[in-house]
Amino acid sequence: MPQFNTRKIKALAVAGVASLALSACASIPGANVAPGSPITADEAQVGAQYHDQFVAQFGGEMTGPQARYVQQVGQNIALQSGLATTPGAFDVTLLNSSVNNAFAVPGGYVYATRQLVNLMNNEAELAAVLGHEVGHVAARHSARRQAAAQRNQLGGVGIAILSQILLGDNPLGETIARGALEGSQYLTLSYSRNQELEADALGIQYLNSAGYDPRAMATLLQSLAAQNQLDAQLQGRDNATIPEWASTHPDPASRVQNAAQLAGNATGVTNRNTFLSRIDGMIYGDDPEQGLIEGRQFIHPVLRFSFTAPQGFYMVNSPRAVSINGDAGRSQLTLAQYDGNLETYVRNVFRALGGEQQQLAPQTLERTTVNGLPAAYGTARVNNGQSQVDVTVFAYDFGDGQAYHFQSITPAGQAGTFNSLYNSMQRISAAEAGSVVPRRIDIVTAQPNDTVARMARFMAYDDAQVARFRVLNGLFGDEEVVAGQQYKIVVRTN
Template sequence: MKLKMLLALGASLATIGCAAGGLTGDPGSRSISQNAQQAAAQQHPQVVAEFGGTVDANRSAYVAAVGSKVAAQSGIQGGGSGAYTITTLNSPVLNAFAVPGGYVYITRQLLGLMDDEAELASVLGHEIGHIAADHSRGRQNRGLLTQLGALAVGILTGSGDLAQLAGTVGQGLFLSYSREQEYEADALGIRYMSAAGYDADASASLLASLGAAENLDNRIAGQDQRSVPSWARTHPLSEDRVNRATALAGQVQSAGTGIRNRDQLLNAVDGMIWDDDPAQGVVRGNRFLHPDLRLAFSVPQGFGIQNGSRAVSITGSNGQAQFSGGAFTGGLGSYIGQVFQALAGGQGQINFPPPQSTSVNGIPAAYSTARANTSQGQLDVTVFAYQWDPDTVYHFAMITPAGSGIGPFTSMVGSLDRLSASEAASIRPRVIDVVTVRSGDTVQSLASRMAYDDYKLERFLVLNSLSANSQLTPGSKVKLVVYGNR
């Protein structure tokens, strides 16, 4: 969550109009259409902003260079010299996605999970494959940024699954591909990376790593309070898919013999932030802390937290909520009314009773609960706003079963508080530290150095694609996650 945010997610997000498809020309001489390129280029700055910006120039250039090698094999005119724009996002979510118009995005979290450059080539090849195969053509595609604001409308109209909407705000709800299209993109990605000289076996190994990461996230969800990785939703993982990738790799010449470039990838991720960037706030257990804004709050046990650049989403079986904010230009009652209006998303008005004034940890606050009729039945919608300073208001927007009111979120709305200077200064980023294995090192001894209070061994194994009985070779390199400096 950034320093300044929109009042509500649905208020001013534009649409990428590329649904009709992004390619022109006959097979063998195709190019990305000018209209698709222009639309994607226009929205690119907003996509980047929504995902926390980009990583530093050196890492961005490294990823783009690998992508250019792979894209040159895609059969699209200018594929290796500008037809594609490849961006590495400063996001703690495991994800990669493609936008019609030749724009490919990958998050630093996914980059950090990889074992070598060939795995990077496989992911970029897969996304380039979606574009080259024109998988967007004929599909009903709401704009990328429109979907980022879907919660603001969906929670009150009943359109879509509430938990999934809330859990993916800040990550994006991207064009959903069919299973056949996913398989085709896998096959194309393997073809492209192999033609670029990379080991085609990397596709299956990366998919296996993603599956292991998904399984671990599911195991620790109750403690780390995170939602399922975006990749697992937009690119469903399965043993069948890994097996298919393995079989496809066996059909190309580079399988087992092509470029892996492990050291190059490790050099690129060494020192890179892992998990949350403190500049956007961090999730620690069931707490959200923002050292720059000097604020913190806690969510009830059993609820998950997902931090986005515009809002923090809280999801659980008994309700969903978002924490966001805006400029304070009048009374809290007026601000609450604006939030209700934005939540309605043009679907009519929400009639709410006059807000009640209160105080939370010395912070002036007000709240109101309205009853909303949706296709899923009646729901209670509550806006709880805090006057943080003379110019800033923060608020929770909460949706609970009818009659519950604030109910499940009572402890959360009462937990918002200011961080002291020393507390804020103590919040440090987790960063990847590439270390050389020494004689006597074991997976257990190295895992003990991971910057976590729980699941140290499991996190280390997933990060390095190892098993508990793996034997480490002195002189080889592995990744740790340690605390860095701000």
């Protein structure tokens, strides 16, 4: 969750309707370009147009040695695609996001989150991810998906948009699809399985030509699948494939064997030690500047508030919202334009959620006080096409012209599911804010008597230390640490 700037926030549903209407009328750069052809001027213009938006939606651009390292590796692997002849033609950005994600858009713009980079164990895996994304661009997958979508008249409005915002296809909350609602939908439509396999194959081809070990694609996908499964276990979910490698990428677990077969017995460099030394000290998980999730509590030391998710729900922090997810409903904490009147604020949020086709308004609207904060809330019952649901907006006035709100959706008659959430919102003291420190990657060398269990004890978590250590370091089955080899642990430090 970022340092919100209300002047830059739009009503998501309204923006989504407008962007869908625009994309349905516009030509699609790249749709008629042969795969593998150099970047066109139209594609470059499109990439530049949406670059700042993507960066803002994914936590901002990281700078410094770590970002320059990712850029260097990304530009080198992108050159193997033939899309351009100079490294400077590619803009490779390391994003300050705690979600495992990577994507690329037309025009040579390639993105990876620091969390995904932290999951990797060598430079070849970093090149594999970035090469995979460049492969999507080289094959013009996004343009072809958009062309097909337009033929099928993709782009529902009204309650369909409401459902996507509140529920989404992916409960992570931070997805490329949500970014699409603000003007870039055709860049980030979900890829088909065949397109994913083609991008994997192209990425492996680029690894070979750059001299990297092509098996890195399979090992990275294996780590992603293991992280998905661990996330599901920690969050109490049955479905381990929900938090995929971005909402646009099918489950990586299904692609591991194919990638391994494509790589065969070929070999190349991995640059493991170089990679680990470059990511040493990188923030892992949430950045305090964007707020942190600690168990069921979310605390934002900069904005000075905290709240607690209901029992049985899990949270995911994203640049535009904090999502609270469970079988009994979904909620998000976010914000909208605020003119100082909470009732107007709540009505405007409902109006934005409904979009132009659905005149959504609260059927009840009440004022209250929560832990000293002025608050207002409203509920509306809506038919979502298959059944009725209750939509609730609960807003708080934090003073100085700033308001935040939860927007929730639950089955009809169960709007009270999130009452404990709404009532838990509170200010925090300067001392509480000052005690919040980030987790970071620390590179350590295994000693002769070290084991996975022994090294995992240093992981800065109260639960699943061994499982977290294994996934973070790509150790599967009963694989043990090797004396003299470097490994990643997660520590608390400023």
